[in-house]
Amino acid sequence: MPRLGVDVDCYLKTEALPTVWCPGCGNGTVVQALALALARLGRPPEEVAVVGGIGCSGRTPFYVRTHAMHTTHGRALAFATGLKLARPSLTVVVATGDGDLLAIGTNHFLHAARRNVDLTVLLFNNGIYGMTGGQMAPTTPEGGRTTTSLAGSAERPFDAVELAMAAGATYVARTTTFDMQELPLRIEEAIRHPGFALVEVITQCPTYFGRLNRIGEAPEMLLWERDHTEDLHGAGEGLALPALTTGVFRQERRTEYTEAYRALCAARGGRYGDE
Amino acid sequence: MALRLVMGNEAVAQGALAAGCDFFAGYPITPATEILEEMARLLPPRGGVFLQMEDELGAMAAVIGAAWGGARAMTATSGPGFTLMQEHIGYAAITQTPCVVVDAQRSGPSTGQPTLPSQGDVMQARFGTHGDRPALALTASSVRGAYDRTRLAFTLAERHRLPAVLLLDAVVSHMREPVDLPPPPPPARRTFAALPSGAPRFGPRAPFVPFGVGEPTVVTGLAHGPTGATGGGSGAFTADTLRAVGEALAADPDVAAAVEAYRTEDADLLLVAFGITARAAREAVDRLRREGTRAGLLDLGVLWPFPAAAVAQAAERARAVVVAELNLGQLTLAVEAAVAGRAPVYPLLRADGGLLEPEAISRFAQGAATGEARAAKEAMAGA
Structure with a gap:
């Protein structure tokens, strides 16, 4: 961790360490970046809630010193929507994986984006089901080897950025755990953004994805991330490999849902909100 | 008002x-x-x-x-x-x-x-x-x-x-x-x-x-x-x-x-029901009373936790217990367990979208009390 002049320990439950995550897993990098983003924003931990789903990334709530809810598979966004609507002054961050958000939870993902609820979604995308031992995910690349696609996946993967944009998300970004400087900046932007924000983080699962696809351990996987992504603005152009684009795809203002709801109540004489 | x-x-x-x-x-x-x-x-x-x-x-x-x-x-x-x-x-x-x-x-x-x-x-x-x-x-x-x-x-x-x-x-x-x-x-x-x-x-x-x-x-x-x-x-x-x-x-x-007892004080024919069926059973109790049968009803305003004590107590005086419900015997299982042999339990069941009407309940309950339903049940058990 670079020394950046901010204290992140107040956001982290250091007594809960070590994590359940495998050596070399990228999830810790994302959690550290979240803590750094919260520290830079100066949000007091007791005014933040982190809501996780099920899967490796879903365990994030156990390692943060904010209010935290570890929910059910795929439904973290529905819990988070209820929580945010009931207590709009809370900063609500959703920690979810690609299986959690893009398979079992796709419905809630699309609708939360459509409503433009002020939630920040951190999508830990490792292209595989890690917690259950390496099965094919809706993000597994075509030809990707998993325990349920040993001959290579024959399915076309989902693109979370495209889905979020189509559904109406107002902040959409993609980055990687290789991009250690950019990652906390994106999370910070997403939290500051008043509306539904998605930060897709391409992260390494050396235990399953790395081994099954013969990429190697964590260092090789990070280099793989570097070599398989190119910046929206052209950096990295000319790569021989098929690349995922990173960067900020959308950042626009549209009426946020709790604001819209406050106006709806006011028009009927009601006072909504917890301030 | x-x-x-x-x-x-x-x-x-x-x-x-x-x-x-x-x-x-x-x-x-x-x-x-x-x-x-x-x-x-x-x-x-x-x-x-x-x-x-x-x-x-x-x-x-x-x-x-x-x-x-x-x-x-x-x-x-x-x-x-x-x-x-x-x-x-x-x-x-x-x-x-x-x-x-x-x-x-x-x-x-x-x-x-x-x-x-x-x-x-x-x-x-x-x-x-x-x-x-x-x-x-x-x-x-x-x-x-x-x-x-x-x-x-x-x-x-x-x-x-x-x-x-x-x-x-x-x-x-x-x-x-x-x-x-x-x-x-x-x-x-x-x-x-x-x-x-x-x-x-x-x-x-x-x-x-x-x-x-x-x-x-x-x-x-x-x-x-x-x-x-x-x-x-x-x-x-x-x-x-x-x-x-x-x-x-x-x-x-x-x-x-939450359990509502209706005319159970001296009842020796006990009806157990809830919801819309209890409403019909209340009317059935009045009909049976008019015909000289001392019927009473427990309208179960709570199903879980099952009010076993109330059911057991009311069954103490009963010659027969009738459970009326719009399913194939779900509440009956709990009633049978609570009654625990104090009286025979007769389920009156319907699960086709129709209601159990007062007339049907009173007729069935009368049969239970007089032994017609009992004989039928025993015959079924013996078969």
């Missing part, structure tokens, strides 16, 4: 407001939709939250999230939606989250007959989730009952920190009766006292303190300890908590008080 013709589902919404409900999330489904529509109309002028979710899984999840945001939260659905909510009813149980779920039962299984009544969710309300948990299921057989039991559902959900279920049926939900309901109290901001540092957040006696009040809390559907954190790999704390909550619920006098 201002009598007004009110629909059962409207009474549920009024009862919820009277209980201080300030958050509703739901999904349209017959025959519960009017509750959703009423809450959409009533909550915004009070500054409360109405949220129409993308499905019932999401509705129940939003209700739990809102409860942890400090709201008095509820949802309403029917059989197919109730099935989808089961995973999160289990989550609410293990996380000790107070909330209310109304299930206006309709004929099933699956899409069944959406506009026709049923009482087929009795066991789903008890055992619908995986794993064991304390279950609270109240019922109502009148519009006034729907109002009162909705309020009671909130009271018990908060007192015992659990998801409370109110089982209605298509007829009680949609029928209108003249009732005098007080206007809802003005909306009031709920206040919570922060817990001292390190105080238990979970356990049978731990108070419910939502997010945003005091030190951060962690909530999980995994087995956990008193702070909410997992650890030690033992499920003992969670199992002990759920058992203790169930015991406290079963011992709650407000639960026992």
